[in-house]
Amino acid sequence: MLWSLVKIVFFVVLVAALAFGGMFLIDSEGSMDIAFMGFKISLSPIKVVIAVVVLLVAAWLLLKLVGLCVALMKFLLGDETALSRYFDRNRERKGFDAMAEGMMALASGEGRVAMAKASKAEKYLRKPELTNLLTAQAAEMTGDKRKAQEVYRRLVADDRTRFVGVQGMMKHKLEEGDKDTALKLAEKAFALKPKHVEMQDTLLQLQAEKKDWSAARSTLSAKFKHGAIPRDVHKRRDAVLALSEAKGVFETGATVEAQEAAIEANKKSPDLIPAAVMAADEYTRQGKDRQATRILKKAWDVQPHPDLAAAFARIAPDETPNARIKRFAGLVRAKPGHPETKMLMAELQIAAEDFPAARRTLGDLVENSPTARSMTLMAAIERGEGSADAVVRGWLTRALTAPRGPQWMCDKCQTVHVSWEPICASCSAFDTLSWRTPAQSEVSMPAGTEMLPMIVGSDTEVGAQHEQDTDFIEDAIIDEENDKSPTE
């Protein structure tokens, strides 16, 4: 209200000032003389003002004309859109405004508005490489897959946007579960942009899923060459692939290549347990026991693991339990205090029926880091030493609720696998299985420890000893709960 009043007052003052100025110019005496190439012009003050205005307009027109001439020259030199661009500058501004509004709508999640703005921008700008991108994303947002597909196809046609188009189509195929087509598209996209990290990963995973190991290895080496992964990760992953390649070859029976690939995998990554196991098995098969022993020992020094022990046992399957203990002593020498070493040696001593030695070997393992496996071993020791059934059962009951110890677990989805695989069975991720202990919350515990006395109680034959039994179990459970409580 006040503002419009101010504007009116300002306008009235301006008109008055102009009228007054005009009157002053008309009334003023004298003139301006201009001499130019022999001509002499005499101008009154009001004419001078008019002449200045005319000159300014002429200069502006001249500049516009120069712009038009430049556009015309560009057009003649081959830039086909130069002329229309010149005339469409206004349209262009509107087009970019629509484009900006469309991107804003996209960012705020309004897919339909974005789509409308995109088609408006397309009308004004006629730059499909820009507006198609907006349309495609808007179509994705509104879930209009057919529209998105159609736009991607248009993007593929243009050199500058081909990669984006192929990528979009590939994602659609992946969503549909058409992995063969997705793989072909990923290969195409990778050929267009070998440095694109996300595409490298997608391609690698698709190739690994299809078990095309040699193609996956070449993708991996391209990834390494473009600096997308550090050297040690490359080495490890390549070993995984080489091993998988070998496994495939091994299954089809071409053992010479299998052996070479397995051994190559092991050389590249001596701490990779499956590679060591496979290489050792190959050596064992060939009767090269010394090489097999060396490989397994080297791997054990890095990471003691039951798979390594199993492969080590396969070197001499028919030896006596005592001979086996002697031979395994060489394997575990470097890591005497490791839980895996303790449990392995205890197992061997139980097999040799030397129960007191097995108990000594296990030592305080059941107290310090109790696992289902160490508890089960304790049960076997008690059984071997002739303890009461109740005691044996007590250990087995504790084993039920004890942590499972380290297992092959996917780093991505935490699924536990019985044996090592290059690809997670649950989420299909490549090289994500690692040997580790699941966090307590990740283990599904039995329905509740309070149920266990009932399991034990169902054995009615124990009779008089029954009460003692349940007491023992209850003690064990209370102990366990005490063990657990600090972590909670």
Ligand SMILES: [Zn+2]
């Ligand atoms: Zn997984």
